[in-house]
Structure formats: structure tokens, C-alpha cells
Amino acid sequence: MSLQVQNICKNYGEQKALNDISFKVGKGEIVGFLGPNGAGKSTMMKILTTYLTADSGKAYVNEFDVNTSPIEVRKSIGYVAEHNPLYREMFVKEYLSFNAEIYGVSKNRVSVVIEQIGLSSESHxxxxxxxxGYQQRVGLAAALLHDPEVLILDEPTTGLDPNQLIDIRKLIKTISYNKTILLSTHIMKEVEAICDRVIIINEGILVADKALKELRTEEEQIIEVEFDYRVEEAFLLKLPHASKAVNTAGFLYEITFLTSKDMRPTVFDFAHDNKLKTLQLSRKNKNLESLFTELTGK
Incomplete structure (x- = not known):
């Protein structure tokens, strides 16, 4: 197991930053680590990278205890902080060579990483x-110099334009084939595009740990339908598997069904049998954003 977190607690005075957090991340997984501002994400990442010490509980990186084996933990991790701490007056290759010397790795490794991260044209x-976007690449390159097994990325796409965001997303996917990645971000589409699994914390408490494919196949769906006149919500609840019906605007309704079966044909037939004209009909899958809102209220 690449990451193991067992009953971690961390307080800042009277404030509980982390309250009995436990999770595991296996080798090769890309896990989205989510939560509203102040939820405790950065605190957890700082504990895993040995920048902070937990008040209680245990955490392991590649089976090394973050408290008793901090040097081995740091050798196992590549960390890109939210505010990328680069020496902006240095040349790219010069900066990476400087970092390589600190890590004690071969200077040949600098050329390999520059090529891998797509920095060849910018290296001088x-x-x-x-x-x-390229500064974020430099930060990623520095984190990869010692070929760590675990990457911890704290908001790696903050401030990027759409094209840069796509480039960094592809880059993360490319380098993930033999690494474990814990990715913190506020961009839900980013997590859905990159990650295998999502962990959500709220007010220092773990509130969800789900595989993305599990989220996509949950037995709940919302059908949005517009009729040619208003009907009573109770009437729509006669539909099989219907658990909730809400009039959202005008003659537009959202009907929640507790089944994985596509209920659009059933709604269409129901409308036809009851002499209702269907002006529009679409399925809204429960997505990560709706889960996040439901669990955090934000």
C-alpha cells in the first residue's frame, strides 16, 4: 500500500483540523482529495510530506512511518505545493540541476525529466x-527528479487557462502509469477526467471515499422533462421507481428515480398515455459536483 492513514487527528488550539481520518491509497491509483476551503486537505498533505506532525494517529508512505522515518518518506514522495516555490531568477535547466544535486541524483536525470515533462524548448x-503552465511543468519536473513512487499535488492547475489545464491534465495522466498520485483540486471536472477514486473531507471529517466508476453507476438518476402544461408532482410519483418530483420552472420538472435503468422511455410513454406533450426529455446523472454539494453543503 503506497499511502496508509490511520485515525489521524490534528488540532490548532480549539479548532479540529483533522478528526480521526483514515484511508488507504494503493500503488498506481490516482485519487482526488477534495473538500471546501478549511476542510483540512492541506493539513493532511503536510502531515504525509512530514512538514507537520499529527497530534495522534499513524501515517505511512511506502510503509515508512512519517514520524519515525521522515527522510525515507521524503525520498518516496514528489510534492508540488499550491503556490509553487520556484527560484524564478534561475534558468530552467540550472534550477533542475540544482535540485538534482540536492537529491543526490545523476545530472543525466535532468535531461530525462526535461524530455518527459515537455520542457525541452524552454530549458534554457x-x-x-x-x-x-510552463512554470507548473517546472514544479512537476523538480518533483519527479528522484523518481518518487508517490506524487502529492496540491492544486496543480490553479490559475491555468483552459489550454494549459488540458496540457497539465494529459501530463499527469502520462506520468501516472507507475506512480501513486494524491491530487487536491477544486475543479470537479478535473477529478472526473483524471482520477480513479475520490476522497472528500469536510470540517476535518472524512465524509466520502468512492471509486469514480461507482459514482457513475449508482442506482439513482434524475430525468428532466418539460410538458405542455403544469401537472401535480404527486401525479408524477405514480411512475415506477420515482422517489421525488420537483417543478423547477414553468412546466419543467425533475423526477428522481431509484434505479439504474434508463427511465426516459418510461417517462415518454407515461406522458403519451396521459395525453401530455413532451417538449424536452433528458437524463441528468448524479455527478461529483452534486455529491460534493450534498456532503459538504457548499
Missing amino acids: KIIGTLSK
């Missing part, structure tokens, strides 16, 4: 002159 430029 000053970091401060690069776009935000």
Missing part, C-alpha cells in the same frame, strides 16, 4: 519569463 529560459 529564465523561469520567471515562462507562462504559468
Whole structure:
């Protein structure tokens, strides 16, 4: 197991930042680590990277205890912080060579990582002159120099334009084939596009730990339908598997069904049998954003 977190608690005075958090992340998994601002995400990441010490509980990285084996933990982790701490006055290759020396790895590794991260055309430029997207690449390159088994990425796409975001997303997917990645972000579509699983914490408490494929196949769906005149919600609850019906605007309704079967044909036939005209009909899957809102209220 690449990451193991067991009953971690962390307080700042009277405030509980983390309250009995436990989870595991296996080798090769890409896990989205989510929560509203102040939920405790960064605190958990700092504990895993040995920047902070938990008040109680245990955490392991590649079976190394973060408290008793911090050097081995740091060797196992590549960490990209939210505010990427780069030496912006240095040249890209110069900066990476400097980091390679700190890690005690071969200078040949610098050329390998530059090629892997797509920095060849920028390697002789000053970091401060690069776009935000390329600066994020430099941070990723520095985190990969010692070929860590675990990558911890804290908001790696903050401030990127749509094209840069797509580039970094592809890059993360490319480097993930033999690494474990814990990814913190506020962009739900990012998690749905990259991750295998999602962990959500709220007010220091773990409130969800789900595989993305499980979320996509949950036996709940919402059918949005517009009729040619208003009907009573109770009338729509006569539909099989219907658990909730809400008039959202005008003659538009959202009907929740507790089944994985596509209920659009059933709704269409129901409308036809009751002499209702169907002006529009669509299925709304429960997505990560709705789950996040439901569990955190934000």
C-alpha cells in the first residue's frame, strides 16, 4: 500500500483540523482529495510530506512511518505545493540541476525529466519569463527528479487557462502509469477526467471515499422533462421507481428515480398515455459536483 492513514487527528488550539481520518491509497491509483476551503486537505498533505506532525494517529508512505522515518518518506514522495516555490531568477535547466544535486541524483536525470515533462524548448529560459503552465511543468519536473513512487499535488492547475489545464491534465495522466498520485483540486471536472477514486473531507471529517466508476453507476438518476402544461408532482410519483418530483420552472420538472435503468422511455410513454406533450426529455446523472454539494453543503 503506497499511502496508509490511520485515525489521524490534528488540532490548532480549539479548532479540529483533522478528526480521526483514515484511508488507504494503493500503488498506481490516482485519487482526488477534495473538500471546501478549511476542510483540512492541506493539513493532511503536510502531515504525509512530514512538514507537520499529527497530534495522534499513524501515517505511512511506502510503509515508512512519517514520524519515525521522515527522510525515507521524503525520498518516496514528489510534492508540488499550491503556490509553487520556484527560484524564478534561475534558468530552467540550472534550477533542475540544482535540485538534482540536492537529491543526490545523476545530472543525466535532468535531461530525462526535461524530455518527459515537455520542457525541452524552454530549458534554457529564465523561469520567471515562462507562462504559468510552463512554470507548473517546472514544479512537476523538480518533483519527479528522484523518481518518487508517490506524487502529492496540491492544486496543480490553479490559475491555468483552459489550454494549459488540458496540457497539465494529459501530463499527469502520462506520468501516472507507475506512480501513486494524491491530487487536491477544486475543479470537479478535473477529478472526473483524471482520477480513479475520490476522497472528500469536510470540517476535518472524512465524509466520502468512492471509486469514480461507482459514482457513475449508482442506482439513482434524475430525468428532466418539460410538458405542455403544469401537472401535480404527486401525479408524477405514480411512475415506477420515482422517489421525488420537483417543478423547477414553468412546466419543467425533475423526477428522481431509484434505479439504474434508463427511465426516459418510461417517462415518454407515461406522458403519451396521459395525453401530455413532451417538449424536452433528458437524463441528468448524479455527478461529483452534486455529491460534493450534498456532503459538504457548499
